[in-house]
Amino acid sequence: MDCPAALRPRSTMDKAAVLAHILRSKGKSTVVGGALPVSVISSNKYIAGAQGTEDDWSSVDEAIHTALAGENRAVVLVGAEGSGKTTALKNMVVDWAKGQRLQSFSHVFCFQFSELSSLQGVFSLDTLIQHHHSHTPAASIQSLLQEPEGVLFLFDGLSEYKHSLDPSVHILCSDPSQEASVSCLVASLLHGSLMKGAAFVVATRPTESLEFLSGSRVVEVLGFLKPQREAYFNGFFTDPATAKKALAHMERTVGFYDFSTSPRFCWTVCSVYKSVLDSGAELPETLTQLFVEILVHLLPTLSLGEASNRELVLALGKMASRCSLGACSGSAKEQMASFGLQQFVTSVDEFLESDGCVLSFHTRLIQEFILAICLLLDKSAYDGLEKRLAEHRRGSKFLDFFLSGLSQPLQRRPLEILLGEFNSEQIEEFKSWFESDLKATLQGFHKDEHHRCFHLLHQAQNDSLVKEIITSSARTAISYGGLSLQDTVALNYVVTCLGEMETLNLYNTRNLSEEPAQVLAPAMSHSHVINLSSSSLSAGAVSHLASALSRGFTRELDLSNSQLGDEKLKILCSGLKDCKLHKLNLRGCRLTEASCEDLASALSSNMSKLRVLQIFFNELGDEGFSKLCRALHGPACKLEELQVQRCNLSAASMKALSAAVCSVQSPLRKVNLTQNHIGDRGVEILFESLKHQHCKLQSLNVFDNEVSGVSCPHVREALMSEHCRLSELDLSVNDVGQEGALQLCQALGRPGCPVEKLGLRRCKLTVPVFKELGSVLRSGTCGLKSLTVGLNKVGNGGVKHLWDALLHPGCLLEELDVEMTGLTDACVEDLCAAIRASGTLKSVELRNNSLTDASVPALVQVMQDSPNMLEMNLKYNDFSEDVFEMMEACDKIRY
Template identity: 65%
Template structure:
């Protein structure tokens, strides 16, 4: 095979250059500006690197064992240029020298071949570089042959082997699709190798081989590309950043073709001192204006050409045609434009009666469809019907319509083709407003985001405020946003000026780029929810910057697994912000980060009042450090959640000292699930008796307490300086002796306790009797009592029912879950509900009430004026009884 002829043929191709087609592969190769696109495996950017660049991936994939490589990627991702580079490299002797023959075919050109032909005919007459005398060698040595098929998605007929009679004879004539299917499925020239490039298409399911997915250009490749395009590095940086940040469609920015188009338009505008486009619609208006100007048409002809292109676009979208014949083109109104459509369309085929026409870019196809809609006098059903008809295959149509509906964006185009149809514009705007308002009243994340994209394209601040007002449900979870979603959401929120809650729950990987785009929105959000999320260090830095100087009051990073280093970055923003609450539950924090928290809390500008460190292993050393902040007059912390933080009695002295310092503002401390023990409680109780201690709530759920702790607690509760109104001692072995000592304190006239939890504390009937006596004493302030999971049965709980019925009882909430209640308690229970003037909430889960109790329960709860909620879950009720309970909306079952 004549490699020189192959090389000459490729490098001397004469193809019309256009803004829409991207830089011609031959131009890229000859000018040595080729940058290999990325595959899914990596980020190599050196054009000579084999690593995970496309070139390297192809060479690694095509082996003696793997004879077919299937290259997939979106439009403009660099597949065609990469294949031409492959063939040029082979012809120059740079790679794939194990193949003696390389045949490069493009389906856009093969589609012009009609009728039947044999493999021999295809190779001899439609390739052009095979001397007839070489053909027998090719056919006898298939392992030396590599076929390169580009644009497989353009194949007009199926490659399903079941619909063809596959051929094995080199001289047998068959249809083009049958010939290709026979080659790919091995019945013809078995042993040959193949590289096939295609967009995602159903035909791929019929192929077997190694798949290589093309990503195109990520940020490093774009940087290299723009720097090679623009002579001035500052101009290159300005253009790239503007494209990435402003246009808001980052998946499109991965396309080398799109990058070339943008660079070409931007360079022209920058050289002329013009303003760069703010939206995708403005970009394509500029492209269309440049293309029309290049044809020097008058206004009527320009409008006629745009109308014809719009009709062709609609035909291609609706009928899923990638190309059109000349006859079809004439039916669209192209008769007078066929000699000049090359700037808009690809033209394939040498003979006029066999020529086919297709769009260079699906984006331009959809943009022209949008323009033609606004050019028409009327469209049956208006914008809604038009969008409904095209929605399955037109991804950007509504976005282009939104952009064109704004006068500022369409004005340059109207100067060439005349004003767009006012009725169509009004119809679209009417649909857009009603559709957006209806969408934003719902809870579908995808629909919300699409609406934001439309508003971004419109670039109309007053429209945003008109569309987004109550009852719009801005604040549903928008987790896992793409970069373009971030840009759209950020535009909308900056137009609104503030956001009640930015809900990014369960964002799997918030990158630095995403956080950078969202930073203005973060600074305008009163609450940020990033629970169950994963943040990169760069994202944390942008979050910290957004908090600093922003209006955010609450930040939820629960289960974000930050780690100490990321928290250090975050603390930089905590020193100068309006943050009131931060939740850091399960964030993999240790005592090492406590110094950073101390610095933030004592910065003098921190407003932090609530700090939740639940399920972090800060240990005693960590809490001791935090106590330094608590003793500072600059620390405003009021609520400290230390649930399951590996704490012991060793750090309670430090906490007690802080509480007594006179500087601490702490009102609530949660020490649940720590090993506090008697010594720890003793230290805490000393602070509770101190006149400078302001603590109102102390939670010691499952904290290794016994009856030995109760004398200390009793002394604290009876102290004249104690201000504790809530105490949780649940899941501790207090037993009868300890609980009775507590009751002694509760009976004291000055005891401030209003909420007491004693669930699963090994309480006895005697304790319940004493609690009942306390509740009716006239001195108790208790309004909430939880004594569930103590097996005292009906007789034990009867003391509580009797107390509830007493006029001196102030209880509003009562929890007697899993206490062994049966139907025998019904009379006492109902009597208590009828008599009480205060009880609002009753917890009766996990008892043994049956259907027999249901009618009376429903009746008494319905009749009660003050009762608001009753939980009867997990009792022994039948389906029939549950249906009866439906009659009372206060009952949960």
């Protein structure tokens, strides 16, 4: 859009006046206040990013200009404190005045909401503009108001405005000469009734006040992301090595906080770091230490002396206290005397900024730091520290952090040189509260509160304090999944102070990226158990995990349901080849045949100590599983337990497994093949290997594997073999049937049969089978201690054979599962007699039967009378609530 011809000559003169006005520096640059916007613009250091990520960002100017070029020329600029919003607006005015950008506008007017807040009475739009832009001739303003499409209004600091701009609370005006309150004029401008067609940009911190501007285009000011921080540090320090060192240190210590994106904060850090590096001292490690350095850098420049320094800080503390308790950002200038600041008029600029008639701290951080100092410095002003702290914590985010750091002698000592000794009683009161509060919090189960404790300990930088507060009972209670980057820093500090962690519980950590994983790597290497189940990890995060495993002493790692995938597993396996890991859970990690070669390579490493591999619910297939089995032959493989449930295996890969378990070098003791498809042929191959003299297999689970009674003769022969060591066998949910089960009974009754635990749940067993099982249990030669025969509908008559067997002294059963076998109250007399007679029975599973209230008195009584019995499960029977209290009286009954 071109500028109206009639206005061009006048506009040129106006631009010169505007440029001269805005480049006339007001105030001064300060350590905590940052460089003035004009200085930033003049030095070409204005590089704040907007609307994007570290890899996809644009400058604030570009984003605003793009938004203004659209049909809706209303832009809301949203960003945190110190992110560069004010500089962005002033830069827009400078660009316009220099003729570089925004030339479609005949004039640009910039207003500060803090100044508008102080205006009383009524104004017309032209008088309001003249009041704030006296450098612009009145004749120009009158002409401009007739051409609204050529005017751009910039409003800075909406979140600081005290009055409502909601159109529903004003009678909006449309005439520029009409007088109204300032809030009504601004509301009329923003909502288009006044100067309709004009463009505007409103800058604000995130606030609910944006709701009534919902139709505007929002541009988010991101401040300094990593690329911009790097550019800024390189520009600040003349030596590239120093710039690199300073940036790396900031990123490691405070770069993970949100405020590190603030250009103002980066100015502060660079200023302090330069001073520290020039003196040859160590750079600060925490936020508290950084702000101690800020004051150590700042106070000597005021040349006040110790007594005056103390008096100034205490006066600032009174103002900080009022701002905190009132949840406000500043105080009226006339209140300076009440705080004791009037005598320090020439010094307060280093701490405070002035907007009209309101004074406020340059940042909330310096406000809270000054408050923390005063709470520990002067007891007379703050009786009852704990009460005062509770009052202030509601309006402060980092007060606890600063108090924690300042309570430590080494951290506050540089300030005591400048301010005098802190009050010892106040410090001891805080430390007493601090320790008891943290200990109590860590006994609870609120993750966020645990994180807060870790942050406070991190600020304290006291290893012995960490060991005193973080007891063993507080180390494994809850999951710390979903950590922010700053949380990982604090948690890592705590774990490394402790020296070791039994369980680092990171369950359900979503999107664990490389940076937090790198921070957590030392903590991982110090943890005996790492739980990352149901988490999602980037490739970079997996790389740091692998490195931590190879360096540390982790013995268990749970990555179940982490959707790891083949490529990330390859990265993980680099750490598995040389680590102390004994147990690895890869359940449901979307692994395929491609992963098996990497796992096989890791298992074959001479340095691998892996004993248990849980890799079930993955699509390994026969080819993949066969590759894995070949690693079990090697002399280096130490695997004792292999869980491959539901991995799409068939009989085709059982030869490879059979060869592995028969190997003289294989230590394999336990294999779980649940819910595969090995069938009768697979069972035949496997049980043939059990006869081999070198086979060490002690536990085999073929639950739900499409097996029938045809396989049972092979099972019988294997179990009767002199070399068979199988003590646990689960054939549940297979078509074993009566004939197959009777074959098994022949082996079970043979003297020397090693089976102690047998699973035959839902195997189509009949009453004759139960009769034979009862006979075998009574034989005195059967070593069965655990028998599961639930979900076989044999009723009271079938299960009676097992009750009768328990009456016999030769029966060694300790656990009996007869869930859903069709039992009724009629069996209770036999059941109770069996329990009383057995000297070995410890638990009975009776779920999902048809027992009623009538059975309960006898069952409760027998459990109370039988010291051997530990548990009876009666869930899902036909009980009414009338007997719940009776069953609850016996803590050994589950109902």
